[in-house]
Amino acid sequence: MIWGHVAVSAASGLDATWQALLAAAAGDAARAARFGLALDAETGWQWRDATSGDAAGAALSALYLPFIQPLHPASAFRVFGHLGQSLDGCVATDSGDACFVTGEANIVHLHRMRALADAVIVGAGTVANDDPLLTTRLVPGPNAVRVVIDPNARLPGRHRLFQDGACPTLHCCRAACTNGPPLPGVGRLDLPDHDPDSGALGLDLHALCMRLSERGLRRLFVEGGGVTVSRFLRVGLLERLQVAVAPVLIGHGRPGVSLPGVDRLSEALRPASRVFRMGSDILYELDLTEAPSPAETRDQTLARVR
Known part of the structure; x- marks a missing residue:
């Protein structure tokens, strides 16, 4: 999937999104929930509502949420x-x-x-x-x-x-x-x-x-x-x-x-x-x-x- 171009900024409106991500990374579900980020047993960390209400907040969440999702039990x-x-x-x-x-x-x-x-x-x-x-x-x-x-x-x-x-x-x-x-x-x-x-x-x-x-x-x-x-x-x-x-x-x-080369572009990753x-x-x-x-x-x- 090619994702659309979204600007990631340091606007003050992103503070709540960032604090929620920090809480989730620390495993503090109660604190994360106060910012609207809840831990679901099946799907992991999910927002109850749209993050920050703007594209920048959504981009911040989209970029960092995959990194902090709970690991699979086998991983x-x-x-x-x-x-x-x-x-x-x-x-x-x-x-x-x-x-x-x-x-x-x-x-x-x-x-x-x-x-x-x-x-x-x-x-x-x-x-x-x-x-x-x-x-x-x-x-x-x-x-x-x-x-x-x-x-x-x-x-x-x-x-x-x-x-x-x-x-x-x-x-x-x-x-x-x-x-x-x-x-x-x-x-x-x-x-x-x-x-x-x-x-x-x-x-x-x-x-x-x-x-x-x-x-x-x-x-x-x-x-x-x-x-x-x-x-x-x-x-x-x-x-x-x-x-x-x-x-x-x-x-x-x-x-x-730097990886071993391939002979044909069809073999590229x-x-x-x-x-x-x-x-x-x-x-x-x-x-x-x-x-x-x-x-x-x-x-x-x-x-x-x-």
Whole structure:
């Protein structure tokens, strides 16, 4: 499904919608109900009436409600990913500079996703190049647990998220890695590598998600960078992928999504999608749980052109 373009703004009329979403994310059904959001045993979180009475409130709800819906009993976790990229598909320059590809509205969106998540996950490259805090400074809401994937423990402890103590931080490394002592005040998760026969690289991301789930961290937001998000996508862990496209041309730079190539466009992944306008940026949300098979995509295309 291609969703219509809807502006997501920070208007004060959205405060009640946002507070309801925060309450639902925290599992506070009584507080959420006061804002009109009720938990149904069959359908999950549902609005009793139209949200905020305007398109902006409806867009806010439409974008974030899928992330906070109750998990299926058979699911241990839910993973959403996000990339901000240029029109020509770059998330950073060749030097690694990515501050900032997308505009202010998308940055606010990232802070909202952090506030709704149990954990926000980034790779070592993002920490090394951007030195992010990964906190919710721009919106009301709690900080998520920060999770840094650093297989070879190459990051020094001087980075801000290892120093500020704003929220718990986990440093995820290879179990066999002996590079330096654990970072002071930072939790350490030792993880196995992916099975080399799987074709995936780096740490076993399913094992990571399971370890986080065991800690009660089940709603996971992979914020970057391109390598990390692509690895989650390649091993089939992403439920939804958000790609924010900014009206900027970088030229040669670091790519966003990187997957094994296909020979024919009919073999390309074409998931169901929705579109949200965020200032001058366009955010595409891809529902990877409903992606049609290449054969279905080919048949649909042929049916349209014949």
